[in-house]
Amino acid sequence: MDTKKLLVVVGIILVIAVIAAVAFIPRGPEERVLKMGAILELTGSLARDAQVCKRGYEVWYKAIQDQGGITINGKTYKVELKFYDTRSDPGQAAAAVDKAVAEGMDILLGPYSSANTLGAMPAVNKHGIPMFAGSPESHLIPERKSPYVFQTLLTTKESPLAFKDIIQKYGIKTAAIVAANDAFSQGLATTFRNMLNEIGVQILVDETFPVEITDLKPVMSTVAAEAPELVVVTAHPTHHILAVKALKELGFNPKMMIVHYGIDSPDVIENVGPIGEGILGLVMWKSTVTYKDPVFGDVQGFLQKWREVYPDVEPDYTAVSCAATASYVVALLEKYGIEPPLDKDEWNKIIDLATKEKIETILGPIVYSTDPAHWHVNMELVKSVLIVQFQGGKLVVVYPENLAEASLLFPKPPWK
Numbered sequence: 001m002d003t004k005k006l007l008v009v010v011g012i013i014l015v016i017a018v019i020a021a022v023a024f025i026p027r028g029p030e031e032r033v034l035k036m037g038a039i040l041e042l043t044g045s046l047a048r049d050a051q052v053c054k055r056g057y058e059v060w061y062k063a064i065q066d067q068g069g070i071t072i073n074g075k076t077y078k079v080e081l082k083f084y085d086t087r088s089d090p091g092q093a094a095a096a097v098d099k100a101v102a103e104g105m106d107i108l109l110g111p112y113s114s115a116n117t118l119g120a121m122p123a124v125n126k127h128g129i130p131m132f133a134g135s136p137e138s139h140l141i142p143e144r145k146s147p148y149v150f151q152t153l154l155t156t157k158e159s160p161l162a163f164k165d166i167i168q169k170y171g172i173k174t175a176a177i178v179a180a181n182d183a184f185s186q187g188l189a190t191t192f193r194n195m196l197n198e199i200g201v202q203i204l205v206d207e208t209f210p211v212e213i214t215d216l217k218p219v220m221s222t223v224a225a226e227a228p229e230l231v232v233v234t235a236h237p238t239h240h241i242l243a244v245k246a247l248k249e250l251g252f253n254p255k256m257m258i259v260h261y262g263i264d265s266p267d268v269i270e271n272v273g274p275i276g277e278g279i280l281g282l283v284m285w286k287s288t289v290t291y292k293d294p295v296f297g298d299v300q301g302f303l304q305k306w307r308e309v310y311p312d313v314e315p316d317y318t319a320v321s322c323a324a325t326a327s328y329v330v331a332l333l334e335k336y337g338i339e340p341p342l343d344k345d346e347w348n349k350i351i352d353l354a355t356k357e358k359i360e361t362i363l364g365p366i367v368y369s370t371d372p373a374h375w376h377v378n379m380e381l382v383k384s385v386l387i388v389q390f391q392g393g394k395l396v397v398v399y400p401e402n403l404a405e406a407s408l409l410f411p412k413p414p415w416k
Contacts, residue, residue, distance in 0.1 A: 044088025
């Protein structure tokens with residue numbers, strides 16, 4: 001055999017030897033990873049507002065990292081959380097979804113805003129990947145009836161229903177509805193109107209005012225003249241202040257008054273709290289609740305983790321909802337042994353389970369409705385949403401009764 005052929009044979013033998021040696025090298029454990037993509041407004045006009053959502057996701061992620069990942073079928077999985085920027089543009093939200101899917105994300109967490117959620121929806125539908133949105137509240141999202149989009153917070157069609165039991169319990173017979181003329185306030189007014197009609201409360205006044213109004217005394221004069229037992233204001237914090245001060249000046253004190261949304265804003269607390277004893281409003285979370293959670297353990301565990309990450313910022317209910325939504329998703333995977341990487345078969349399992357499996361979180365129980373009127377909305381929040389009341393200038397929880405910090409004051413005490 002000549003030298004050239006000998007070298008070839010030796011080379012072949014060496015290659016075979018290397019391959020054989022590699023085959024017998026002990027391999028380390030296969031890396032198991034759950035990849036979660038958060039579609040979010042990182043830049044653009046909504047970036048500052050979207051921070052509340054981002055904080056919730058980040059605190060949840062810190063808790064997951066600190067516990068060493070998640071366990072599915074006895075196997076430990078690392079969790080990766082990656083953000084995809086919509087640039088605060090609904091038109092770019094679909095592109096963000098496309099990129100997340102192209103990069104192999106197993107499941108998606110939704111944007112801060114309703115507009116960007118709606119913008120992402122066509123791409124979510126195209127890919128068939130579940131997206132769990134912890135922040136948006138528009139009723140337009142469930143109206144699209146996407147099989148793949150799930151909405152954790154209540155919309156303008158649901159949140160007023162939390163007051164139904166109280167209104168019936170105290171025998172309210174007449175009411176006034178006063179609403180700003182923007183879409184959000186009108187949506188709330190419509191739901192209140194339908195609910196009051198359903199339970200037999202007569203609406204004596206139903207007034208709409210311009211959102212830019214600076215004096216509500218003429219409108220509230222009409223209310224005072226009819227003297228309803230219940231006054232409902234569906235608007236924004238500035239309007240709540242105007243309405244309360246107008247009624248006080250007019251000397252009309254209804255038996256019950258509801259200012260829907262924004263009651264816990266600093267302006268309302270400062271301007272309404274000292275004079276509006278007994279006024280009711282709604283919040284979707286308060287740090288005094290005692291819910292359990294599959295990731296944080298309980299609310300105190302969440303607050304401890306929150307303070308580690310954001311010691312100078314208090315969590316609001318949107319941040320809590322985003323953290324709770326992520327907890328819900330991993331709890332489904334763990335409980336039902338759904339192992340990443342996920343494909344359409346696993347996605348379909350998740351979609352089915354999300355409408356059946358109720359899991360308690362720091363926000364309260366979560367499960368998503370299949371009622372066409374509340375499609376994929378977490379209607380459990382209607383039961384656990386908190387009704388608060390100004391008592392002694394501070395907001396206290398008065399409903400549901402099992403979470404109440406004080407008894408509801410009825411009838412509303414006189415103006416201070």
